[in-house]
Amino acid sequence: MKGKTAIRLRSLLLAGSLFIAMLVIAGCGRVPPPVVPGETPPPAQETPGGGQTPGQETKVITKEESQAIALNFLLGSATYRFDGIPNSLVLARSEGDATSGRWVFDYKFQNRQAGYGDRTGMILAQVITDHQAEIIVKLGVVQSAILDGQWDELRQKPLR
Secondary structure (H helix, E strand, C coil): HHHHHHHEEEEEEEHHHHHHHHHHHCCCCCCCCCCCCCCCCCCEEEECCCCCCCCCCCCCCCCHHHHHHHHHHHHHCHHHHHHHEEEEEEEEEEECEEEECCEEEEEEEECCCCCCCCCCCCCCCCCCCEEEEEEEECEEEEEEEEEEECCEECCCCCCC
């Protein structure tokens, strides 16, 4: 019985650690700088979400950083991961501006079978399929990922 309890305790500790790590990565774990009594706290600065965090500067996300975010999203997406052909992936277009922090990236790639998402267990046509992915990144977050104007890769469902 002691062995099972120890395993459960370790599992709970690991889950709690992962949860805290996710909060920190998401920015929820930010701790404002300490305020020393008698000193004026640093001025609050605007954050990308519109809120205010004392002493924190707004992070400017460059086009290159946004492009890396879009590419990483696409490489990890269900459709590409299922049977995407790595040598076929190319950046076809990019546009946006640093002022708004909004960037649009169009990628083209091929899959070995027709369809979208994780198609495990489905009967699939064995045909090389061309895809075009429009990925919109704003302030470092993927806002939209549409494949072929038909499939929402973020929500894993058809647009129509």
